[in-house]
Amino acid sequence: xxxxxxxxxxxxxxxxxxxxxxxxxxxxxxxxxxxxxxxxxxxxxxxxxxxxxxxxxxxxxxxxxxxxxxxxxxxxxxxxxxxxxxxxxxxxxxxxxxxxxxxxxxxxxxxxxxxxxxxxxxxxxxxxxxxxxxxxxxxxxxxxxxxxxxxxxxxxxxxxxxxxxxxxxxxxxxxxxxxxxxxxxxxxxxxxxxxxxxxxxxxxxxxxxxxxxxxxxxxxxxxxxxxxxxxxxxxxxxxxxxxxxxxxxxxxxxxxxxxxxxxxxxxxxxxxxxxxxxxxxxxxxxxxxxxxxxxxxxxxxxxxxxxxxxxxxxxxxxxxxxxxxxxxxxxxxxxxxxxxxxxxxxxxxxxxxxxxxxxxxxxxxxxxxxxxxxxxxxxxxxxxxxxxxxxxxxxxxxxxxxxxxxxxxxxxxxxxxxxxx
Amino acid sequence: xxxxxxxxxxxxxxxxxxxxxxxxxxxxxxxxxxxxxxxxxxxxxxxxxxxxxxxxxxxxxxxxxxxxxxxxxxxxxxxxxxxxxxxxxxxxxxxxxxxxxxxxxxxxxxxxxxxxxxxxxxxxxxxxxxxxxxxxxxxxxxxxxxxxxxxxxxxxxxxxxxxxxxxxxxxxxxxxxxxxxxxxxxxxxxxxxxxxxxxxxxxxxxxxxxxxxxxxxxxxxxxxxxxxxxxxxxxxxxxxxxxxxxxxxxxxxxxxxxxxxxxxxxxxxxxxxxxxxxxxxxxxxxxxxxxxxxxxxxxxxxxxxxxxxxxxxxxxxxxxxxxxxxxxxxxxxxxxxxxxxxxxxxxxxxxxxxxxxxxxxxxxxxxxxxxxxxxxxxxxxxxxxxxxxxxxxxxxxxxxxxxxxxxxxxxxxxxxxxxxx
Numbered sequence: 001x002x003x004x005x006x007x008x009x010x011x012x013x014x015x016x017x018x019x020x021x022x023x024x025x026x027x028x029x030x031x032x033x034x035x036x037x038x039x040x041x042x043x044x045x046x047x048x049x050x051x052x053x054x055x056x057x058x059x060x061x062x063x064x065x066x067x068x069x070x071x072x073x074x075x076x077x078x079x080x081x082x083x084x085x086x087x088x089x090x091x092x093x094x095x096x097x098x099x100x101x102x103x104x105x106x107x108x109x110x111x112x113x114x115x116x117x118x119x120x121x122x123x124x125x126x127x128x129x130x131x132x133x134x135x136x137x138x139x140x141x142x143x144x145x146x147x148x149x150x151x152x153x154x155x156x157x158x159x160x161x162x163x164x165x166x167x168x169x170x171x172x173x174x175x176x177x178x179x180x181x182x183x184x185x186x187x188x189x190x191x192x193x194x195x196x197x198x199x200x201x202x203x204x205x206x207x208x209x210x211x212x213x214x215x216x217x218x219x220x221x222x223x224x225x226x227x228x229x230x231x232x233x234x235x236x237x238x239x240x241x242x243x244x245x246x247x248x249x250x251x252x253x254x255x256x257x258x259x260x261x262x263x264x265x266x267x268x269x270x271x272x273x274x275x276x277x278x279x280x281x282x283x284x285x286x287x288x289x290x291x292x293x294x295x296x297x298x299x300x301x302x303x304x305x306x307x308x309x310x311x312x313x314x315x316x317x318x319x320x321x322x323x324x325x326x327x328x329x330x331x332x333x334x335x336x337x338x339x340x341x342x343x344x345x346x347x348x349x350x351x352x353x354x355x356x357x358x359x360x361x362x363x364x365x366x367x368x369x370x371x372x373x374x375x376x377x378x379x380x381x382x383x384x385x386x387x388x389x390x391x392x393x394x395x396x397x398x399x400x401x402x403x404x405x406x407x408x409x410x411x412x413x414x415x416x417x418x419x420x421x
Numbered sequence: 422x423x424x425x426x427x428x429x430x431x432x433x434x435x436x437x438x439x440x441x442x443x444x445x446x447x448x449x450x451x452x453x454x455x456x457x458x459x460x461x462x463x464x465x466x467x468x469x470x471x472x473x474x475x476x477x478x479x480x481x482x483x484x485x486x487x488x489x490x491x492x493x494x495x496x497x498x499x500x501x502x503x504x505x506x507x508x509x510x511x512x513x514x515x516x517x518x519x520x521x522x523x524x525x526x527x528x529x530x531x532x533x534x535x536x537x538x539x540x541x542x543x544x545x546x547x548x549x550x551x552x553x554x555x556x557x558x559x560x561x562x563x564x565x566x567x568x569x570x571x572x573x574x575x576x577x578x579x580x581x582x583x584x585x586x587x588x589x590x591x592x593x594x595x596x597x598x599x600x601x602x603x604x605x606x607x608x609x610x611x612x613x614x615x616x617x618x619x620x621x622x623x624x625x626x627x628x629x630x631x632x633x634x635x636x637x638x639x640x641x642x643x644x645x646x647x648x649x650x651x652x653x654x655x656x657x658x659x660x661x662x663x664x665x666x667x668x669x670x671x672x673x674x675x676x677x678x679x680x681x682x683x684x685x686x687x688x689x690x691x692x693x694x695x696x697x698x699x700x701x702x703x704x705x706x707x708x709x710x711x712x713x714x715x716x717x718x719x720x721x722x723x724x725x726x727x728x729x730x731x732x733x734x735x736x737x738x739x740x741x742x743x744x745x746x747x748x749x750x751x752x753x754x755x756x757x758x759x760x761x762x763x764x765x766x767x768x769x770x771x772x773x774x775x776x777x778x779x780x781x782x783x784x785x786x787x788x789x790x791x792x793x794x795x796x797x798x799x800x801x802x803x804x805x806x807x808x809x810x811x812x813x814x815x816x817x818x819x820x821x822x823x824x825x826x827x828x829x830x831x832x833x834x835x836x837x838x839x840x841x842x
Contacts, residue, residue: 007488007552009541033537035493037522041537042491044552050491067428070463070471072456073494073557074574095516095526097561097573101458105516105526116454116462120430131428131465136494136557140518152518153495 001318002344003356007044010368015147020215022301023147025309029371031300031317038144038152040293045372048317049296050155054134056186056314057157057290060179064172066130066159071112073136077102079111083268089200091139093152105138110201110261110287113160114269121283123274124164128172132159134292146215148293149253149301155292162283164273166262169284173207173258176288180209180256183290188299188312188421192252194220196231198259201287205234206259210252211298218254221247253298256290309373310395312421318354319416320347321374325362325381332359333382339405340380343390346409347378351416370395376415378408422739423765424777428465431789436568441636443722444568446730450792452721452738459565459573461714466793469738470717471576475555477607477735478578478711481600485593487551487580492533494557498523500532504689510621512560514573526559531622531682531708534581535690542704544695545585549593553580555713567636569714570674570722576713583704585694587683590705594628594679597709601630601677604711609720609733609842613673615641617652619680622708626655627680631673632719639675642668674719677711730794731816733842739775740837741768742795746783746802753780754803760826761801764811767830768799772837791816797836799829 008030015027015034026032031046042050058068077094080086086094086104093105106112113131121127137156144152159176163169177193184191189211196208208231210220222229223240224247238247263282266272271283296315303310313319324340326332344355354374356365362381369377379391389402392411403411429451436448436455447453452467463471479489498515501507507515507525514526527533534552542548558577565573580597584590598614605612610632617629629652631641643650644661645668659668684703687693692704717736724731734740745761747753765776775795777786783802790798800812810823813832824832 001488004546005486005550007490007541007550033540035533035536036497039493039495039497041493041533044488044490047490065426067422067465069428069465069468070576072460072462072574074460074559076457076460093516093518095514097514098563112456112462115456119454120428125425129426129428138495142519153493155491 001352001354003354004358006354010371018147020146020149020297020301021304022149022215022297025300025304025371026147026297029309029373031296032148038141038150040148040151045317046296049299049311049315050292052315052317053187053292053295054157057134057183060183060186061132061157061159064130064175064179066132066161068133069131070133070135071106071109071116073106073138075104075106075111077104079115080104083111083265085111085200091141093138093140106135107137107139108201108287108289109133109158109160110265114265114271114285117162117283118269118271121162121271121273124276127273127283128161128163128168130159130161130172132157132288146217146297148297149215150217151293154294157290157292159288161286161288162271163286164275164281164284166260166284169260169286173260173286173288176258176286177207180258180288180290184209184211184255184295186421187295187315188303189255189295190302191255192220192222192229192250194229194231194252195234196257197233201259202261202264204260204262206257208254209256210250210254211302212250213253213298213301214251215301216251216253218252220250220252222250223247253294253301255294255298256288258288259286261285261287304373307367308371311373311375313375314421316373316375318352318374320351320376320378320412321354321356321369321372322347322378323356323365323369323380325365325379326359327362327382329359329361336380336382336385339385343378343380343408347412350409350412376412378412422773422775424775425779427775431792439568441567441570441718441722442725443570443636443718446721446725446792447568447718450730450794453569459562459571461569461572466738467717470720470732470736471713473736473738474608474713474716475578478555478604481604481607482553482578482580485551485596485600487553487582489554490552491554491556492527492530492537494527494559496525496527496532498525500536501525504532504686506532506621512562514559514561527556528558528560529708529710530554530579530581531686535686535692535706538583538704539690539692542583542692542694545697548694548704549582549584549589551580551582551593553578553709567638567718569718570636571638572714575715578711578713580709582707582709583692584707585696585702585705587681587705590681590707594681594707594709597679597707598628601679601709601711605630605632605676605716607842608716608736609724610676610716611723612676613641613643613650613671615650615652615673616655617678618654622680623682623685625681625683627678629675630677631671631675632723633671634674634719634722635672636722637672637674639673641671641673643671644668674715674722676715676719677709679709680707682706682708725794728788729792732794732796734796735842737794737796739773739795741772741797741799741833742775742777742790742793743768743799744777744786744790744801746786746800747780748783748803750780750782757801757803757806760806764799764801764829768833771830771833797833799833
């Protein structure tokens with residue numbers, strides 16, 4: 001992608017009244033645009049990161065037998081009245097059609113998936129099933145804050161699983177927990193599996209996946225010995241109940257959660273199955289969420305320096321940033337341009353390249369490249385051209401390495417194939 | 422995918438009070454579930470078709486330089502007041518937050534994209550730009566009807582383009598029109614490019630892409646000589662103004678549209694650029710939509726027989742349906758099972774297979790396969806096993822062809838690579 005044609009814009013100033021580092025970095029680097037409190041557009045750079053996160057989530061969920069589908073965002077009021085959450089769900093957006101029909105805007109989908117599964121599940125042969133969607137959720141937050149970490153509208157992956165009994169459900173929930181750990185590690189985060197409350201979903205506990213970050217609005221405790229972690233909402237004691245030592249106190253961002261719903265919603269929506277001896281039994285169910293903009297925000301929040309974002313290779317909008325630096329912007333060096341164009345064409349056959357082909361000053365190009373933060377930067381300048389070389393620099397490292405022109409393709413391939421994120 | 426584990430359900434009966442063939446076929450074959458009037462869930466089968474349509478759209482739009490991003494679905498009221506469409510847009514869903522902040526639910530995105538582009542476009546160097554999203558749109562239809570052809574919530578691809586002048590805009594609109602024709606042909610439709618009114622988007626004409634179908638709610642005329650077509654809303658005369666012959670009258674489904682917006686929204690949102698001689702000029706813009714469930718519905722509406730749907734290969738949820746037919750369901754033939762399992766494993770390395778591994782009667786399996794309508798059906802039975810053969814049948818043809826076991830993989834590859842949709 002030629003930067004001269006790419007839809008983006010960078011800023012020198014932070015967002016007004018915004019303190020979260022990730023929000024300011026993502027705004028200044030042209031990944032997001034703020035429309036209003038808790039409402040954001042994702043520009044092509046941000047969209048690309050979301051898509052890469054989606055791909056990783058899909059791969060891991062498909063591996064554990066989950067099937068993708070798409071549920072409605074408009075929920076008939078009666079479904080929420082039936083579950084008792086029309087009144088009790090504190091961030092529910094409610095609206096009315098011109099025909100006076102009332103809807104909720106889906107903040108979660110138990111009220112839709114359980115009636116659907118009631119039509120599909122009849123016998124024990126129809127179990128277990130796991131199904132997920134990646135869809136926009138709406139939550140009428142009183143205080144939207146921390147940029148894209150808590151918004152009124154956000155992409156969420158929500159997975160639901162259905163089982164014959166609690167053992168089968170717990171075994172599957174454990175698989176999901178493991179898949180979540182793999183997902184978060186792949187996108188460049190260090191997830192902390194945390195015991196938390198069940199909210200309106202279950203009277204039992206839930207599992208949260210937290211990422212340590214100052215901007216995080218959750219406070220969690222973690223035992224330095226057994227590494228168990230718990231949210232302050234379940235116990236405000238900073239002493240590990242098992243090891244009897246003082247726990248670390250950590251500010252953290254919740255990027256995912258997994259719930260054993262038990263038979264709560266199956267009772268409400270009468271979701272039952274016939275077992276193999278002719279008895280009718282309630283279906284056991286779990287639900288599992290990942291907020292995609294939260295993940296994106298947590299990556300930016302924990303991968304940056306004073307110059308900008310440092311994207312992990314796995315989710316970067318483009319893996320490689322190619323810059324051509326003209327010493328004279330009014331009279332450009334045609335030979336340098338030709339070599340840069342050829343390098344862009346050659347490398348584009350291997351991988352998507354962001355190519356800064358603009359007639360902008362070198363200082364501005366280099367500063368913007370650091371701000372956007374693509375993992376590998378290649379620079380062509382008059383100086384490197386004279387030596388038939390290209391500058392290689394990884395965003396996360398300081399060192400600049402000069403590579404002969406003829407080795408560039410091989411070096412790029414080697415770098416792309418390295419497991420190093 | 423093993424059918425015994427696949428999330429789907431077929432029905433013998435049509436939807437209640439539904440006359441559209443596509444809605445009934447898609448419901449009975451387990452592609453969609455109706456939640457309420459104009460509100461549908463897409464089950465894995467339906468979701469997979471939507472994803473395939475998305476892939477084709479993305480390929481064609483990327484080819485004409487459009488970049489993908491994602492805008493907000495919640496629109497601040499003030500944006501719609503500014504455009505004058507808060508009151509005039511007849512199917513606008515309006516809602517209020519608990520903080521009494523008012524929003525529209527995006528039925529289209531001019532009110533969001535123009536303020537965004539105002540931040541990005543400054544000079545003639547920032548033009549042209551084309552950007553699109555694939556996102557859920559909300560429309561408060563008085564009469565949701567014809568199943569997924571007119572709904573209150575639907576996935577839409579909306580593309581917006583920005584230009585220095587009308588010539589550049591018209592040239593790009595022509596590129597989009599050509600891309601649309603390619604998209605609709607690839608998904609198995611026969612698009613009719615049709616002159617139509619501009620609605621609330623422009624005082625000029627728009628271009629619609631229509632598909633002939635009885636369930637279509639549009640009435641269009643097409644000249645049998647020059648092949649020009651127009652919507653009755655622009656001229657109710659069934660006489661071609663150019664050729665002076667009687668036009669065909671066609672019921673049709675509108676699957677896409679393209680608009681030259683002129684400078685209408687640029688004036689409202691003050692979207693201007695500095696040209697290369699220091700003058701400030703208004704930006705010329707176009708918008709271009711494709712309704713994905715409409716496309717899916719139009720395909721089902723025009724590709725079926727009395728047994729069910731006939732999916733084009735390009736968008737089918739799975740290209741191949743493998744059935745194993747047991748003559749005795751209570752005492753299954755272990756050798757037949759072994760061969761079927763091996764065939765499933767082998768073919769799954771080539772392509773995604775839906776494998777009916779259930780202990781269901783042959784008649785039921787065959788009827789369900791026809792109803793779901795995957796393009797190629799492979800059948801293994803006691804009879805074919807004895808001859809070391811596999812039955813090949815294309816859904817759109819009557820003929821069953823027997824192929825020796827050892828040729829199956831080659832035959833499947835040949836079929837997959839054939840351009841035949």
